[in-house]
Amino acid sequence: MQNFEYASPTTKEQAVELLGKQWGETEVIAGGTDLLSLMKDFIVTPKRVVNIKNIAELRGVTINRAGGVRIGALTSLEEMIERLGKGYGALTQAAKEITSPQIRNMGTVGGDLCQRPRCWYFRAGFGLMAKNENGEPLVPNGDNRYHAILGNDGEAKFVSASSLGPGLIALAAKISVFGPKGAREIDADKFFVAPKSASDRETVLAPNEIVTAINIPSTVGVRSATYEVRQREALDWPMAAASVALKLDAAKKVTSARIALGHVAPTPWNAAEAAKFLVGKTITEDVAAEAGKIAVANAKSLSRNAYKIQLAQVAVKRAILQAAG
Amino acid sequence: MLERDAELMVAGTRPSAYAKVKIGAKKDGTIVAWESQAWGSGGVGNFSFANQLPYVLKVADRKEVFSVIPTNTGPQRAWRAPNHPQACLITMSAFEDMAAKLGMDPLDLFMKNLPLAGVRQNVYKDELMKAAEMIEWKKLWRPRGEGAPGSTKNVKRGLGLSLHTWGGGGHASDCDLTVHPDGTVEIKMGTQDLGVGTRTVLAIVAADTFAIPLNQVKVHIGDNRYPVSGGSGGSTTVGGISASTRRASVDALNMILEKVAPTMGTTADKLEAVGGKIVEIGKPTNSMTWKQACAKLGTQPLTTRGKNPGKETLTTGGVGGVQMADVSVDIETGVVKMNNFVAVQDCGLIIDMKTTESQVFGAMIMGVTYALYEERVMDDQTGKMLNANMEFYRLAGLRDIGNFKVHMMTGKGYDERGVIGIGEPPTVSPGAAISNAVANAIGVRVPTLPLTPDRVLAALAKKGGKA
Numbered sequence: 112m113q114n115f116e117y118a119s120p121t122t123k124e125q126a127v128e129l130l131g132k133q134w135g136e137t138e139v140i141a142g143g144t145d146l147l148s149l150m151k152d153f154i155v156t157p158k159r160v161v162n163i164k165n166i167a168e169l170r171g172v173t174i175n176r177a178g179g180v181r182i183g184a185l186t187s188l189e190e191m192i193e194r195l196g197k198g199y200g201a202l203t204q205a206a207k208e209i210t211s212p213q214i215r216n217m218g219t220v221g222g223d224l225c226q227r228p229r230c231w232y233f234r235a236g237f238g239l240m241a242k243n244e245n246g247e248p249l250v251p252n253g254d255n256r257y258h259a260i261l262g263n264d265g266e267a268k269f270v271s272a273s274s275l276g277p278g279l280i281a282l283a284a285k286i287s288v289f290g291p292k293g294a295r296e297i298d299a300d301k302f303f304v305a306p307k308s309a310s311d312r313e314t315v316l317a318p319n320e321i322v323t324a325i326n327i328p329s330t331v332g333v334r335s336a337t338y339e340v341r342q343r344e345a346l347d348w349p350m351a352a353a354s355v356a357l358k359l360d361a362a363k364k365v366t367s368a369r370i371a372l373g374h375v376a377p378t379p380w381n382a383a384e385a386a387k388f389l390v391g392k393t394i395t396e397d398v399a400a401e402a403g404k405i406a407v408a409n410a411k412s413l414s415r416n417a418y419k420i421q422l423a424q425v426a427v428k429r430a431i432l433q434a435a436g
Numbered sequence: 437m438l439e440r441d442a443e444l445m446v447a448g449t450r451p452s453a454y455a456k457v458k459i460g461a462k463k464d465g466t467i468v469a470w471e472s473q474a475w476g477s478g479g480v481g482n483f484s485f486a487n488q489l490p491y492v493l494k495v496a497d498r499k500e501v502f503s504v505i506p507t508n509t510g511p512q513r514a515w516r517a518p519n520h521p522q523a524c525l526i527t528m529s530a531f532e533d534m535a536a537k538l539g540m541d542p543l544d545l546f547m548k549n550l551p552l553a554g555v556r557q558n559v560y561k562d563e564l565m566k567a568a569e570m571i572e573w574k575k576l577w578r579p580r581g582e583g584a585p586g587s588t589k590n591v592k593r594g595l596g597l598s599l600h601t602w603g604g605g606g607h608a609s610d611c612d613l614t615v616h617p618d619g620t621v622e623i624k625m626g627t628q629d630l631g632v633g634t635r636t637v638l639a640i641v642a643a644d645t646f647a648i649p650l651n652q653v654k655v656h657i658g659d660n661r662y663p664v665s666g667g668s669g670g671s672t673t674v675g676g677i678s679a680s681t682r683r684a685s686v687d688a689l690n691m692i693l694e695k696v697a698p699t700m701g702t703t704a705d706k707l708e709a710v711g712g713k714i715v716e717i718g719k720p721t722n723s724m725t726w727k728q729a730c731a732k733l734g735t736q737p738l739t740t741r742g743k744n745p746g747k748e749t750l751t752t753g754g755v756g757g758v759q760m761a762d763v764s765v766d767i768e769t770g771v772v773k774m775n776n777f778v779a780v781q782d783c784g785l786i787i788d789m790k791t792t793e794s795q796v797f798g799a800m801i802m803g804v805t806y807a808l809y810e811e812r813v814m815d816d817q818t819g820k821m822l823n824a825n826m827e828f829y830r831l832a833g834l835r836d837i838g839n840f841k842v843h844m845m846t847g848k849g850y851d852e853r854g855v856i857g858i859g860e861p862p863t864v865s866p867g868a869a870i871s872n873a874v875a876n877a878i879g880v881r882v883p884t885l886p887l888t889p890d891r892v893l894a895a896l897a898k899k900g901g902k903a
């Protein structure tokens with residue numbers, strides 16, 4: 112690990128002051144479950160690490176009367192699961208699958224959204240865009256079995272590692288962010304971006320902005336679920352996942368739907384077409400399967416990851432059936 | 437000490453082996469011919485594999501070709517039963533495929549072909565029967581692709597079996613054993629405990645010989661100043677160290693019996709050690725506690741050196757084992773889950789059941805690991821290993837392994853063979869047993885380990901997408 116300066120501000124204003132204007136100069140640390148391994152492997156080499164854990168207002172979960180909820184960025188995954196209970200299936204089911212318990216206790220909600228990709232070229236030091244010393248991309252001709260099948264036209268071929276991202280998109284959440292110009296709110300759907308260069312990041316955050324909270328609108332009448340295809344049960348990321356939120360009328364017809372895929376694109380992937388297809392329909396296995404097909408209709412496999420199209424399609428089908436069931 | 441990444445990159449591996457196999461059988465399932473064209477890479481080193489095929493079941497009419505392909509990767513290393521898991525998978529899957537082709541229960545086909553296993557055919561027979569009973573084979577097994585009871589539209593259950601062998605035996609070992617006048621015993625040996633219970637076993641052998649409690653024996657190992665004992669390889673440690681310790685203990689006991697015989701009014705050959713005492717055989721009222729007996733040593737501790745090999749034979753080599761796996765495969769996602777996994781194993785005389793079974797459990801965990809997850813991924817473009825970490829170099833966790841059951845063969849025919857060694861044998865069959873179970877569940881062979889979702893789905897697609 113490279114030596115660094117450590118700062119421990121107690122207000123978000125101070126934190127933002129301490130953060131650099133360029134990515135890479137400084138890094139935020141929350142639970143540290145991702146940042147520390149990135150630093151140990153010299154994938155990030157900040158000159159200053161800004162610990163945000165002493166900023167009290169980033170903590171806590173508040174559920175308002177209408178059923179909306181504010182989750183502070185520093186809330187641990189475990190605390191979020193405990194506080195939210197049943198009504199937020201798309202989010203809590205995803206969070207429960209993140210293991211081990213130690214990770215859920217240390218890892219924070221903000222950290223989950225901002226964690227860096229697990230792309231093995233990136234983690235082996237070939238940069239976010241995975242290039243060799245001649246600047247040639249390694250993923251297209253390399254081992255891309257875990258890489259993106261959607262949104263992979265650009266240079267970014269990795270998949271977003273966040274399991275909470277799709278759940279938040281399905282639940283139409285907004286992300287609260289604080290920076291030098293003050294606070295702003297971003298749709299979960301717009302928070303994640305595919306970077307254009309290796310010095311960019313995977314979210315719309317500026318280098319000196321931090322996530323302060325997540326706001327989920329009322330889930331009254333919303334049925335939601337997440338289905339993840341996991342090879343191993345623990346200590347692993349999903350190979351593909353889908354989060355679904357549905358509203359049904361008295362006749363069990365879908366009145367509104369949101370679907371987001373995880374671990375298949377450089378961002379969580381909003382499958383709006385598939386969601387639109389569901390509206391006005393009664394959920395059956397065939398309807399759910401058709402939505403799965405629509406969700407991956409534009410998927411393009413790389414040389415070794417065609418199977419992920421099938422996994423994503425099945426995840427969508429199963430998440431819909433779970434949410435409706 | 438290497439860190440995890442260096443360990444995985446340079447310390448060597450269990451190399452892959454590939455093969456094209458043709459086998460011929462009579463309608464009744466008797467295998468009559470074997471032809472294999474196999475290849476593999478030992479990285480920068482050699483890969484000595486050829487003599488293994490066909491594995492255990494030595495079909496008389498056979499032709500084998502094996503080619504070694506050098507690559508710039510880490511060398512082959514003695515990974516728990518070198519070559520055996522690969523040869524076992526290649527052989528047992530071919531036999532299983534033949535059973536499926538003939539519409540036979542593979543249990544019957546393997547039983548029928550046991551004469552090919554030579555000297556250990558009766559061991560395998562007993563073990564196959566025991567394992568079948570433990571996993572309820574006859575109740576649960578269904579022909580390939582039909583799905584065992586509990587199968588659903590998307591999740592198919594299947595059963596598979598495999599058998600294996602290993603040498604074992606006992607390496608050269610010297611043991612210095614000291615009996616102190618206060619009755620405590622010390623063992624000094626330049627051996628090592630890889631985490632397998634070497635200390636436990638040494639103490640048990642001495643304590644058993646003297647009929648004293650385990651806590652009276654102090655074991656010192658892991659130091660060059662102690663008498664030389666072999667390296668831990670080939671499952672020969674327990675055979676070597678237990679034999680030298682037994683000889684040292686018996687010699688020491690005999691010397692103590694000589695010392696106390698006059699006081700007890702008899703001769704040493706009429707005395708034995710039982711329950712913490714020295715007792716006259718057939719006349720238990722004539723006794724002396726172990727402590728009293730050792731006090732006769734006066735101020736001088738008694739030290740003996742035991743050696744292996746020695747005059748009599750306390751160890752042999754050659755064991756057989758059978759494993760059966762019960763799995764469920766999600767045919768929409770290709771994810772394989774372990775339900776039950778059974779191992780039946782012989783390893784001669786068992787010194788301590790718990791440490792022995794623990795070795796088998798450990799082998800089964802690492803067996804599930806290499807059957808389902810474990811793989812070195814090299815990048816062709818950069819020559820770098822892409823998964824030299826704990827994340828993508830996947831190992832099975834507790835939630836992945838299902839239920840394990842272990843049965844050790846003991847009693848007549850086993851105990852009198854002496855101590856053999858257990859480290860390697862049970863690690864051989866898991867790949868083959870699990871691969872066979874998956875083929876049985878989904879109706880098609882997934883030709884490569886580990887059985888990852890992409891490979892399972894590819895095999896299903898070849899077959900038309902349906903199990």
Ligand SMILES: Cc1cc2nc3c(=O)[nH]c(=O)nc-3n(C[C@H](O)[C@H](O)[C@H](O)COP(=O)(O)OP(=O)(O)OC[C@H]3O[C@@H](n4cnc5c(N)ncnc54)[C@H](O)[C@@H]3O)c2cc1C
Pocket residue numbers: 138139140141142143144145146147163184185208209210211214217218219220221222223224225226227272273274275316320321322323346347348349
């Ligand atoms: C074995 C293992 C399995 C895992 N499996 C999964 C899984 O299945 N699904 C999944 O989603 N995750 C998984 N994770 C990742 C885990 O959820 C994250 O590591 C954790 O949520 C990160 O939170 P943290 O607070 O520790 O973040 P840190 O390590 O402290 O930070 C991570 C990144 O986010 C930035 N950051 C943190 N907080 C903020 C903030 N408030 N504002 C701006 N930037 C911030 C940091 O600068 C850093 O770049 C797994 C991790 C491990 C080790």
